Amino acid sequence: MSPVLVSRPSLSLHPSQGVSLGDTVTLRCHLPQMAAWVRLYKEGRWIHSHYKYKEQDTADFSFLSTYREHTGTYWCRYRVPWSAVESEKSDPVELVLTGEGTGDSRWLCLLPTGPCPTS
Known part of the structure; x- marks a missing residue:
């Protein structure tokens, strides 16, 4: 039996910049x-699963009101329905929040695009 090949997912943030505490x-x-x-992971630890009931090409994980604890590095992976094979993990995405008491710059940064703007 040949191995099952599972393509790698990708992860993105919406909105992609200017996210403040509470957004x-x-x-x-x-x-x-x-x-x-x-499955969604933060800092290498599994934090949430989403079961797909119908054919869709995305799975959304939302924070309705962001807190400082949501800041961090996230990635996702998936398992196909007819196999126990899991995909490779996506490239990481860094969630940086701005707002009172964070001390962060004014941008939300996506890895691996580079460092946050400093202005």
Whole structure:
């Protein structure tokens, strides 16, 4: 039996910049094929799963009101419905929040695009 090849997902943030404490932010895992389970990880630890009931090419994980604890590095992976094979993890996305008491710059940065603007 040949191994099952599972394409790598990608992860993006919406909105992609200017997210302040208390704002809503969505981490969207883009799937190259139908998946049964999509998992979101923060700092290397699994934090949430989303089961796909119908064919969609994305899985959304939203924070309705962001807190300082949401700052960090996220990635996603998925498992296809007919196999126990999991995908590779997506490239990481860094969520940086701005606002009172954060001490951060005014931007939300996506890795691996580079450092945050300092202005």
